[in-house]
Amino acid sequence: MEIPYTVSTRPDTGLWNAKVGIWLFLASEVMLFGGLFSAYIFLRLDAPPGMWPHGLLNVPVGTMNTAILIMSSVTVVLAWAALKMRRYRAYWWYMLATILCGVIFLTVKLVYEWPQKFDHFGAYIKPEELGKYEQYLGNEHAAAKGLPPRLEITGHLHNRAALNDPNIKDYEVALDPVNADPINPAMDRPHFFYMPPTDKIAKIEKEDVQYATMFLPKHSAYFASYFTITGLHGMHVLGGVLVFIYMWLPVSKKLYQRNPEHLANRVEVAGLFWHFVDLIWIFVFPLFYLL
């Protein structure tokens, strides 16, 4: 027994089976990420003024990752086109380039971007104690300029033990530039380039803090959705890379020698998925990095 239309197209639909399958799968993926993005919108619209952080992500690095992912979408098309022209050598190189792009993207995300966040600290000050930390928050300046209030002090936590030890009464934080110099007009908007914490140390009494944590998913609705969506997106990238590696290994050359069109179809289907993963990132990047 064989399943019809696995490689050739069905005359009245003009499609082979896997192409129908992948488009249906992508439709469900649209709904999955659609659900997550809707949640993001829902939570962001619900957030009180000052409770939705801005400028906490590294924009140049995100831009670079965006470029890498777009580039890989181009190379995967070239790989497919090479197969269609039966140029296996060229296919092999383009596929390698695609895999490398995916790996670089994931490495940047997992080795650089995420750990940098895990190492950063933020403390939301109780509403009634905001005045006490005016020198770090600059809320009078913000109010005069019509900016949303600043409720959180961020930076590098010097005494990490303070997170769990109830005997330590305050957090020692090397302040981020925005808290080190809050009334500087240059700090009114997030910066394009990442600015590391300054040498200026602030002591924040735990008594005055409403909620303090490292930049983990539990930090805020913002980071919760950032880590969930980029994490899920990262898993999609990983899945795509694994499939591409399988198609690049010698085992797929055997399929190519038997039936090159079959391999081309597989690359086309995987490529469609890859474009979708790319497209999701095109939404993730502005939503979290820029807006």
Next chain:
Amino acid sequence: MDASTSLETHHDPHAHVAEHEHHELGWWRKYVFSTDHKVIGIQYGFTGLIFLFFGFSLMMLMRWQLAYPGQALPVIGKFLPHIFGPGTMPDGKMTPDFYNSLGAMHGTIMVFLGIVPLAFAAFGNFVVPLQIGAPDMAFPKVNMASYWAVFVGSIVMLISFFVPGGAAKSGWTSYVPLAAIADSGPGHLPVFNGQTLWLIGFIFLITSSLLGAINFIATIIQLRAKGLTWMRLPFFVWAQFVTAFLLLLAFPPLEAGIIMQLMDRVADTSFFMPAGLVVNGAALHISGGGSPLLWQHLFWFLAHPEVYVLILPGMGIIAEILANNSRKPLWGYKSLVFSVLTIGFLSFIVWAHHMWLTGMGSAVSAFFQTTTLIISIPSVIILSAFFISLWGGSIRFTVPMLFATAFLPMFGIGGLTGIPLAFNSADLYLHDTYYVIAHFHYIVAPGTIFALFAGIYYWFPKATGRKMNDFWGKVHFWPTLICMNVIFLPMFLQGMAGMHRRWYDGGQGWTVSGDHTIWGLTGFQWNTPISWAAWIMGLAQIPFIINFFWSIKHGEKVNDNPWEATTLEWTAPSPPPHGNFVTTPVAYRGPYEYSLPGREQDFTMQNEPVEPSERTRRKPPAELVRA
């Protein structure tokens, strides 16, 4: 097509002799890790039936607590603490936590492990490829993966009964913030607790449904036999096609919600947690900023289309059986197809009618009330077409037909009692009462489950080559029909008397309408006859179970088309071999050509070529066809 195209399914290049090769597959590959749609369908069928009975057993336990609150359950009550743990039924008396676990898991298991695997996956897998004349599903390996995903999901759900604290207990809806803080804290393990396992199990169930849905749609689009155009598809195939789309597009947003609730539980995020929550007298140390309403939206975005996932395959089964046993074409085939498509579309924009009490705002409520009332129109069209199909038929009251005819008024009651719930002002009173329980159980219990029984009796000969016993089928049918009504009809009255659906003591402590009796019994006292009916209905399933297994080996042997039906699955041998058909089928006509004038037999199969005499009068006068 060249031989390499068979790579997806066989590594043997001589795929055209695959039928011979099939017999060389080992036992494990043939019956357990099989890629054959019929084997997978039967696996799904057994899984679904087992879980339907298990979910029903949970309810039979709860019915004891409702009828005799606080009393020790005789005999069984002594054993249960040994199975489910000492905290569940000490001395045979049910604890509130255990009652809540039973309630949440009854709903979850019935819907996601009982009816979806049976109605959608089992019947869809077994019947759809046969009805469209396909050798198998479009992606056999994906098909196998989807079964094993549901298997893993079901095991995770079962394990959750035995972890410290017991299974999930926040209702099948898992409303937050209750669900996000349940089963945590002292006495609970970090991940191996009821609610977290519920979420993890769900991810597997969703994966399974998504893979299945993709497979079904691709199969129906791509693998229809030659000549089987869209308007020649049996209605059952249309119903499964729409159902697959509902699962494909409605499940992912719930998956997003499940992932977020999982994050809330294991990573302490606050997707669904507002700031300022106090639990056990202490403020929760969370960031806040989340929204409980968000969960409800994501949940019901799936769970309302899910209602149609539960009923549409049942309607498809009923359509096949009604046409076959009334020996006349299904009335209004085109209206049925367009109605089912309309239902599929509208079911995506009615979800918030489950949320009238959340204070969404009257504008939102007005919108969803309108769409909800509109969706009743295609449902009524379908039910009316079914009733009219019986008109003037030469009805054969076979066992499948008994269940199918019982389906019609039962589904009618379920549907019509839903209309008061669709109006948000009426729902304010009826919400979360037993009225709601009665309403949706009339649709899924004597509705869908009757359709499933009908389908099992109907296609059993195709799967085994033998018929199930008629007499015992009737012994199964009549008590089940009576008990269903004794169980659910009084619940309307209880609900209107104000009895809340989640009360642990059956309303005893609230003295529901203590002075006011309905037919001599108060709201609380009605629990007793309901419970007895439920237990008797449990006993009434024994003839079915025995009949089912006995008939596999010893049932009456029948030919390939015992019901004298017209659709393509009856042209295949019974049971169909690997690859299904002896000769590749070609369809020449519509699916329900019963009692065609000028024919010797009263049925004309889809693969019978159109005769020259038929061509001369392409459209026979309507009164002849419907005579």
